[in-house]
Amino acid sequence: MVEQERHVHGADCGHNGPGPAQQIQRSAVQRTAIVGGARVGDPLALIEENNLSHLLTPTALSVLEFVKGQGDKTLLQAKDAESLAIQAMRTAALIELVRSINSSGILGRRSLSRQGISHTGSNDRGNETALAVNVLDARGARNPEDIADTVTKSLTEPNNGSFSVAMERPQDDDMILDDMSRDARDVELTTAELAEIRETAKGQEELIPYLISAKKQDRLADGHESTLAMYGSLLRERTEDTVMAIIDNPGPDVATLGPHSGAYESDVPSDRIAPGKDGFTSLVLPAWFEPYGLLLPLKEWPAGVALRFAGTKQVTAHFRAKGKDWPITVEAPDYGTEITAHLQKFKLIATHILKTAHA
Structure with a gap:
């Protein structure tokens, strides 16, 4: 299996609407945390009291600062301080992933390893695996069912389905x-x-x-x-700790295989997909992260990249182990709805799912 990371777009597939900051203003509500069943007014203080501050990155600390305060909106629920720290690190990992791909582009495992960038691989051929995308071709689709089938396969196929890839980890670290x-x-x-x-x-x-x-x-x-x-809960979390990228107009350097109806995997020779025109034009994040949207680097958001949040949907992907692909049904981000809208409009697109280094 080749290394893959994909994102997805908003249902309108447009780039002329409100910017990312305006899209997530509804997230600017009062926030709070509940730990061990009790409301916590200062999550940072709780972390310090339990001598856990040294485990958190600056971004994770900023997540807890963001949550700090009284209000009706509960962002974090944890059984204890250690669990609270883990959740803060999980959220921070997704923020850092988005920052990285918006600034450096989507890089393959080969480039990530050579540049010393933390990443999460799959259980296949190690750090020399090529960057790849799933190319979805609906130019020969006869009806909406054909498009739906193409999208579903791109997400759940055993070998290169986005969610199947998301569930995997390196063989020596799983x-x-x-x-x-x-x-x-x-x-x-x-x-x-x-x-x-x-x-x-x-x-x-x-x-x-x-x-x-x-x-x-x-x-x-x-x-x-x-x-x-x-x-099961860990595999579900692995699908949730992802970002989906969509490339609306994949050039010959991305869609390197001959055109045919359906979905297929394609290597990217440059080992990089840039943000914006000629690269990925949409990022779709899971619903659980939407309340933290204001922590994203919105002022430095790349031109030509739309930000959307997906709902949730039950999917059956595949986890490869012991030479077999095991069907796994989980609640996952509903990237399929977003991908379908783009495929219907552009007919030929590419997608790539990215996993956080924390997952």
């Missing part, structure tokens, strides 16, 4: 993969299971090793499904 690292040799069958196997073999001793192996594989698969179910 607690889910660690918990799924057992193989059939590690499975111990019960006495009852062994007795059932012998009964099934009906005295044919040569069948028993094969039946035991099959039973262990079944048990292993059941264990993997249980592991993924246990990590």
